[in-house]
Amino acid sequence: MSTLHTLLALLRVKPASGYELARNSAIATDPVWAASHSQIYPLLHKLQQQGLVTSTKDTRGERLERTVYAITPRGEEAFQTWLEEPLHYLPYRDPFRLWIGFMDQIPPAVLMRGIDEHERRNLELAERYERVAGELARGEHPFIAIRRGRVPDPELARIARARAFQYTEVAAVARLEVEASRRARILARELHPESVNQPPPSQSRGRRTRR
Amino acid sequence: MSTLHTLLALLRVKPASGYELARNSAIATDPVWAASHSQIYPLLHKLQQQGLVTSTKDTRGERLERTVYAITPRGEEAFQTWLEEPLHYLPYRDPFRLWIGFMDQIPPAVLMRGIDEHERRNLELAERYERVAGELARGEHPFIAIRRGRVPDPELARIARARAFQYTEVAAVARLEVEASRRARILARELHPESVNQPPPSQSRGRRTRR
Numbered sequence: 001m002s003t004l005h006t007l008l009a010l011l012r013v014k015p016a017s018g019y020e021l022a023r024n025s026a027i028a029t030d031p032v033w034a035a036s037h038s039q040i041y042p043l044l045h046k047l048q049q050q051g052l053v054t055s056t057k058d059t060r061g062e063r064l065e066r067t068v069y070a071i072t073p074r075g076e077e078a079f080q081t082w083l084e085e086p087l088h089y090l091p092y093r094d095p096f097r098l099w100i101g102f103m104d105q106i107p108p109a110v111l112m113r114g115i116d117e118h119e120r121r122n123l124e125l126a127e128r129y130e131r132v133a134g135e136l137a138r139g140e141h142p143f144i145a146i147r148r149g150r151v152p153d154p155e156l157a158r159i160a161r162a163r164a165f166q167y168t169e170v171a172a173v174a175r176l177e178v179e180a181s182r183r184a185r186i187l188a189r190e191l192h193p194e195s196v197n198q199p200p201p202s203q204s205r206g207r208r209t210r211r
Numbered sequence: 212m213s214t215l216h217t218l219l220a221l222l223r224v225k226p227a228s229g230y231e232l233a234r235n236s237a238i239a240t241d242p243v244w245a246a247s248h249s250q251i252y253p254l255l256h257k258l259q260q261q262g263l264v265t266s267t268k269d270t271r272g273e274r275l276e277r278t279v280y281a282i283t284p285r286g287e288e289a290f291q292t293w294l295e296e297p298l299h300y301l302p303y304r305d306p307f308r309l310w311i312g313f314m315d316q317i318p319p320a321v322l323m324r325g326i327d328e329h330e331r332r333n334l335e336l337a338e339r340y341e342r343v344a345g346e347l348a349r350g351e352h353p354f355i356a357i358r359r360g361r362v363p364d365p366e367l368a369r370i371a372r373a374r375a376f377q378y379t380e381v382a383a384v385a386r387l388e389v390e391a392s393r394r395a396r397i398l399a400r401e402l403h404p405e406s407v408n409q410p411p412p413s414q415s416r417g418r419r420t421r422r
Binding site for chain 2: 002006009029031032033034036080083084086087088089090091092093094095096097098099100101102103104105106107110114117118121155158159161162163165166169170172173176179180183184187190191
């Protein structure tokens with residue numbers, strides 16, 4: 001269960017509350033491993049039961065109390081064991097390719113809208129991830145900043161390169177989806193020749209009435 | 212829940228038993244939407260309760276009885292509705308990119324083995340999907356053969372092109388993973404310079420003892 005290990009990975013950097021872990025996972029691991037935030041507290045409980053993390057109450061001001069989790073030596077060991085295990089692949093489930101395989105049966109306007117949306121969504125992801133990869137490579141990312149002084153500089157440089165690579169590669173996945181959308185659009189036009197040069201429904205009303 | 216719709220898609224071609232659906236999904240939809248075969252019977256039951264499929268007992272020979280499922284007009288409608296709905300994206304979870312982001316901390320021999328395995332696995336998938344795409348495009352695939360005579364030839368040609376595209380695109384995903392593995396290997400060697408030119412443990416024993 002890799003979500004559990006993403007939490008250990010975050011706690012290796014520094015002790016954190018459940019809230020901070022949710023925020024940090026959004027920065028650090030969500031692009032490659034989307035954690036459901038509702039899972040975080042049950043998983044922390046499980047990690048604590050297994051002796052992989054400890055928790056302490058931290059009081060700030062008069063009434064503000066929060067639980068802060070820290071990784072234990074056994075937790076460090078469990079994380080390293082996970083790194084050395086064979087990858088556990090997931091069943092491949094690809095909603096876009098499943099759907100697009102039926103493109104001969106999808107009404108052209110719906111088809112074009114779905115392809116446009118897929119392209120837009122992935123272009124946005126690609127640009128975001130490429131930006132983060134750049135920030136990581138230049139050491140400007142919060143993920144690197146938080147570690148500065150905690151780990152020696154040469155080690156920090158290696159971490160930054162590995163994480164920058166991760167983002168470059170997840171951006172490459174999104175870029176492939178953009179290209180796949182463009183290829184899908186070309187085939188969609190060939191399979192639905194009646195729709196060529198026909199504006200999408202929302203823009204066509206004015207023209208169609210021709211008044 | 213798309214697995215339910217993949218079953219409807221298969222039943223649109225022709226009525227089939229649960230066993231045949233499992234076999235046909237392996238040919239037709241698993242590469243883009245891995246169905247768990249243990250799901251098939253509970254889902255058929257659900258589809259039947261919703262009036263989207265009917266079942267009949269089919270007796271072959273003296274004792275061999277099987278249940279054959281057929282799609283109903285309401286099932287056809289449900290399938291078409293699903294085709295026209297916005298895509299339901301899944302949370303992105305990528306075990307390879309999650310793991311490779313920690314490559315600075317993975318022992319080099321383990322890292323190289325994982326990268327090799329990822330490349331090998333995806334090269335095999337890419338080649339298999341490209342082969343199927345070719346068979347589909349030439350009309351040689353069982354998926355097309357089963358429809359010949361049931362649907363008019365021009366429609367069959369459109370189906371074949373859409374499905375061939377699906378396979379080409381899922382092959383492109385696997386090709387990207389092959390390229391990502393090769394890029395990962397280059398970075399792994401840079402981050403673990405001590406491992407450069409070091410043979411993997413299994414082959415190195417003889418050399419290390421130098422006897």
